[in-house]
């Protein structure tokens with residue numbers, strides 16, 4: 001094959017490597033278990049993936065600006081508790097859910113303020129935020145689960161996690177709704193362009209008239225909002241908010257973003273990749289479950305997949 | 321001296337394509353010891369690509385390379401380096417957080433007997449090298465604190481430190497002022513006389529005739545000519561490069577000055593010690609001076625990138641004090657930075673997105689939704705208007721040739737329809753034909769009633785385009801000339817006004 005043609009093929013593979021990984025995983029899983037490629041299990045995987053996917057899409061914004069958000073799991077726990085207690089007090093979901101998401105956005109924005117104006121590294125800021133918010137979640141819940149109770153409000157709220165519409169779980173709709181929203185914002189609005197520009201080079205962005213600080217605060221707010229929405233879904237599904245909910249979720253989210261091909265150096269990546277990345281992790285978990293692999297080995301397998309994704313990414317960067 | 325001895329290095333029938341697009345076609349080139357070889361050609365002609373093949377950065381699709389009679393095939397830059405070939409790349413390759421000395425010896429640090437880095441020796445040797453280039457730079461200074469010109473000198477020092485047989489310099493004079501260029505000229509002559517073979521790429525044609533023994537011309541990836549410079553003149557060279565006659569290198573148009581758009585009084589900012597001037601609509605005000613004279617610093621203060629310490633800036637008579645470039649842009653003042661790579665463009669982003677970045681609000685509807693149709697139309701318009709050579713606006717900017725990148729940077733600034741345009745070295749790395757296009761564009765801006773502040777270290781450009789010229793030295797204005805008064809000598813005298821040369825100290 002001629003040089004340009006091979007170049008083209010490798011380019012294509014590189015651009016869609018997350019997709020390829022997903023296809024490969026699905027094919028292997030389907031080959032190893034008859035129970036995998038059923039409609040029920042497919043919906044199951046999608047539903048299980050939805051929480052991580054929603055969080056990861058928010059985190060994508062942060063990573064695109066060359067930042068990182070380690071606080072999403074803690075934000076999920078605290079805002080989930082907010083949602084549960086609001087619902088328990090009889091507040092209808094059409095009030096409590098936006099309220100929860102707004103609270104998540106506000107919590108994220110606080111981290112963003114420190115990153116933007118405090119000029120503290122995102123890693124440190126969000127690590128601190130994670131610690132503080134975990135503590136806050138324990139204080140708020142007094143260390144005990146908060147049940148959403150049994151009321152009309154609670155029944156409606158529960159649908160967000162456990163309900164179906166045309167046979168498809170509601171969380172899946174929410175995941176696709178968030179995806180379409182994020183995709184539109186990133187690729188079709190000025191704000192999205194600015195996010196990429198800030199990650200591509202802050203100095204250039206500044207000289208181009210972009211309010212870099214505002215963009216930074218916004219991306220952390222978006223990340224917080226997504227984490228809060230995920231908190232709503234999780235709380236609704238379980239019927240209660242757990243004070244330690246979402247532990248380790250930040251790592252799954254970052255893994256999904258990275259598998260999806262978004263560069264941790266900022267400026268490059270796509271939200272579609274993140275969605276696929278989340279599905280890769282979801283399918284992997286599900287397939288290993290079906291095959292009866294112990295959860296200890298599951299962690300090792302997940303780590304291996306992430307490592308592979310990062311390796312391919314760094315290789316494709318140096319070869320281009 | 322004739323090149324009668326066998327060539328030191330020979331390239332034969334070199335082909336190279338990127339993603340199916342042919343960039344080099346059957347190029348032959350021979351390099352001789354004791355000679356300085358110029359490589360000329362328009363932006364995107366393939367000069368840098370050819371040199372990257374020579375130094376193992378890229379591999380040729382076809383053709384052979386022989387070094388001292390033996391066939392070689394470099395697969396990494398390191399192999400070329402070990403074979404005695406050094407290159408100074410067009411884009412600076414320094415690590416900003418490391419010191420000048422660390423950069424010079426990066427990967428080749430002198431060691432003590434214990435195997436640790438011999439710091440005193442590293443800095444002593446770096447000092448020696450920098451002194452050879454007549455640079456008063458403390459080698460302990462982090463590179464990020466140096467001006468681009470000084471960074472270029474550090475790059476040159478690094479190449480010298482290799483003590484290579486063949487030294488390739490890809491547009492080294494690009495970021496140097498005339499004085500620094502003279503220094504480089506002496507260094508090149510010394511190296512040549514010491515038996516080295518040098519390759520010099522430059523868009524400043526006078527340099528080819530001053531510094532080089534032979535000249536090779538590339539056009540659209542093909543070698544058009546190779547021979548001694550003595551048998552050529554500038555007009556012939558231009559004709560070879562662009563394939564046609566080029567009338568009137570500096571197409572000047574008399575101004576029709578309008579209202580005063582910008583007035584600056586006693587501006588003090590980091591690196592600027594009190595500058596006053598005014599400029600009118602429809603006028604090109606040139607700024608001359610040496611490297612480090614404070615011209616870029618002045619521009620940065622005017623556009624709100626760095627804080628003003630004291631003094632007044634009035635736009636259309638209204639006093640302004642910008643704290644961010646965003647405010648300046650809104651007030652109609654745009655700054656096109658000299659440092660394209662760090663400040664001007666997002667190199668790993670698509671060309672189109674770079675071009676429309678500053679002007680994006682103009683293409684947005686409610687909720688900031690981009691009207692892609694309008695945006696793409698504007699991008700296409702500027703690609704045509706500036707004749708930017710590319711295959712696709714979605715192409716990453718770093719894959720464009722240096723000159724085309726510069727045009728993208730200009731298009732990016734002009735797309736937001738500013739009133740006042742500060743151009744900082746706008747033709748850096750731009751070929752003769754494209755330079756003229758940029759000059760015509762500046763004339764167009766003038767005709768449209770814009771006010772152009774032109775910072776340029778290329779004397780002929782400054783003299784050829786400016787209606788008035790201000791000269792800065794040590795952050796102060798040391799000369800002001802009308803177009804008729806200005807001469808090269810007067811500007812040089814004013815530029816050298818401050819007797820203590822600018823020195824950077826590490827602290």
Ligand SMILES: Nc1ncnc2c1ncn2[C@@H]1O[C@H](COP(=O)(O)OP(=O)(O)OP(=O)(O)O)[C@@H](O)[C@H]1O
Pocket residue numbers: 320338339343361362363364365366367368369370410709710719720721722723724749751
């Ligand atoms: N990595 C790359 N991928 C794709 N195209 C490339 C790449 N590098 C160079 N090109 C293309 O090859 C052509 C030649 O580029 P090159 O940088 O060699 O030009 P040049 O003669 O050095 O120009 P300049 O004077 O502007 O520096 C250009 O059209 C450029 O867009």
Ligand SMILES: [Mg+2]
Pocket residue numbers: 367368369410490721722
């Ligand atoms: Mg070049």
